[in-house]
Amino acid sequence: MSAPDQAAVAVLSQVALAADGAVLGLALAYIAVRSLLKFKTTSSALNKVKKAPSVSVSDLRSVLSQPSDQESDTTTFSDEKIVIVRGVVETKSVVNGNWKKQNVLVSHESNEKAVILQRTQTCIYNEWRGFFGWTSDFRSLFARHWKEQESSSIRTVPFILVDGGKWPQSDYLTVNLDGSNHPLPLTTVYHNLQPISASPYTFLQAFFGHEYPVGLLDEEKILPVGKEITAVGLASLKNGVPEVMACKDLPFFLSNLSKDQMVDELDFRTKVLLWSGVVIGSVATGILGYAVIRNWKKWKEWKQRREIEQQNAAEEMREAEGGVTAAEESGDVPEGQLCVICLMRQRRSAFVPCGHLVCCPRCALSVERELSPKCPVCRQTIRSSVRIYDS
Template sequence: MSTPEQAIVSLLSQFALSFDGAFLGVTLAYAAVRSIVKYTSSSSALRRLRSAPSVRVSDLRLLLNDDDSASSASSSSSASRTSDGESSSAGGMGEGKLVILRGVVEAKSNVDGSNGWKGLRGNNQGVLVSQESGDRAVIIQRTQTCIYNEWRGIFKWTYDLRAVFSRSLRQCGSTSVRTVPFVLIDGGPWPHADYVLVNLDGSTHMLPLATVFHQLQPVNASPYTFLQALFGHEYPVGVIDEERILPLGSEISAVGVCTYKTGVPEIRSCKDLPYFLIEKTKDEMLVDLALTMKRLYWSSIIIGSASLIVLGVSIVRNWNRWKQSRQQRQNQQLNQATIEQHGDETTEDEPVDVPDGQLCVICLMRRRRSAFVPCGHLVCCQRCALSVEREDAPKCPVCRQSIRNSVRIYDS
């Protein structure tokens, strides 16, 4: 890496390890909490999917009618117990029922005629056609992604980390989606009598689209491109064109709430469930969600344990550092108080005509007046001896033996 990259990496590492890793520990704890929240939501989704019935389109009307009858009976019994005698409508049909519906994709325009399924094969109105493959579909998504390259240039004004952050902040591609109303039907011989309308309004789930076109087109260089490369900026080198469709006749599963709308069953997505339209069956979705829960469970335990260790070490180190700084402040205050208390005794130790052999070995200014116990070395003045004595691990500056205190020596 270049010098700017090394400086930024060093700054980020120092910031992550600031306060003895407290910031890193808080970040890991936040990641662990996010994993726990996702694990809780996945667990709730798994329980709901297990209890949801998996039915075909032909069996859905019977299931909803049974639920409607049960809801109507309960509503009638509740209405009979009211004192004012007002009747209540069946709330089950308005609220809907969570189901896992398996069916075949078909355009709505082919089934909403006056004669039902009459003219289904020859009617192409309301059906999208892929421009590249010619396949009929109900959803067509086209994506154009621009690929950028970067040459450092002769001035080396840019580096990799800047390119990473800048690329994440700007749009490098465009996506266009076309949809037509579509339904799910049962496969098998024609004609069919039942279908379910798919409502995509408000859905943010991924769609089971199949790629039918994928091509990389190079971008011709221009004088402006040369200037971009010369001064170290990104320049385009190619464009990826991709087309994905949801074709007619594909068998998918719809996970959502099914209700009646103007006499037609309709299914819409649930925001608290990870699936809406998917190619997997109910058993495959349960297995996939169970694996996701297991991964989130162990990741939350590992990341949570790491965050506790890092935060524990950080707390212990900062606590010891705080105690050490407090002890140093107390020692300094004691030394200052002792020096002020014995100020009259140390005034006579001013460096006035003191031979070199009798100077303090620490300050080299005052006469040797204090002897250390138990080694007995007379090598320091009283002020420096008190300073050495107040240290956390006091040792004689000559023999490096641990000392307990010092004794003032007076001349006869």
């Protein structure tokens, strides 16, 4: 690890352990709360997937026309139900009877027919610290996304799911991708990484410690016609035709997994999130408890020191006031011996090291307590004051 990296790690560790670990404890508590919230969401999705019926495309109409178990008591019918349907991908033009002009996409690289075509171009960046590259240590903490710049384009055509091995297709399920942010089960048909030749501008970027491009990655992914996938979502009858769309409460929409595999994966996620939340929450509680106790003790010690300092100051003030003579109380102090600050009491304290006798004990004490104590006559920095007594 280089010296700048060690310095960055040292700064981060000091910030994390600030206030006796309170910052670290709060960060861990935030992670634990996020884990428990994700556990709640994943557990709810697991229960929904378990209760959802797994049916074929041909049996979907009968399921949608029946009330669910929760609705049987009220004899009401729901427009949408969560179902799990396993089927084969086909273009919608197959069932529309448009044989002459099939609405289908063709891969540029493999020439396979598809209903979803995604092309991605990623520019990969590297970084050399260079002679002026120390700024990259701080920039990299907040700009990791600068390492790659990705441009992606996706094309889709209307497609359906049908029962495999049955022809002609009388029953089908229309897939509605509107509003779906779920990952798609795409197949990679092209993957090519090309290096980028260096230029004079690249040398300048490296010299000043900036990222510079080193490679260009081209990828093409498709959802091919004839692939068997599983649709998990809200199914309903639209104009008498079954249609499925994504459910925001579920982590799956179109997937290669079966129902049992989805249940196993969600069950594993819930266990990991639950135990991670419990363990991290316990550690955060311990760290925060330790930080609270340590800071409470420090506050009590500071308060005690403050009280002692105030008592000492009050005693010094009383001692200074106790030295006031009867002549000072009656106001019969010669004009040449009055304190230059208050002009009320007699000069009794001399400053060290300058030796000027120009203040009364009370004003001399107030001058000593300043942040930068200086003699009011010569403006020399003083260390203390000495009480002068007449013989």
